[in-house]
Amino acid sequence: MLIKIQKSENSEEICFTKNILEAAQLNVGDEVQVTIQNGRIIIETTTKTHKRADLKALLAQMPDDYQPEELDWGKPVGKEEW
DSSP states (O other): OOOOOEEETTEEEOOOOHHHHHHTTOOTTOOEEEEEETTEEEEEEOSOOOOOOOHHHHHHTSOTTOOOOOOOOOSOOSSOOO
16 A cells, blocks of 8 residues: 655654554554664554543542532633633
8 A cells, every 4th residue: 555645734744544543453642653673664552551540440549538628729810700
């Protein structure tokens, strides 16, 4: 498959089709490791994964005696409304 390098503002880019990303098990926003070896560009998935937080597990870590409190952040700055 031939893919053309394109100009994008101040850099160049290579666009991958959805089929290529699916075959590599990649999604938009994933981080990849890019290296150069013997004149070849190597793109590899990273072991770092971003999992969704489990709300029930996070809440289970809260102390039983936790009491939320209201904080005074001072006067509004800018266009926010209170």
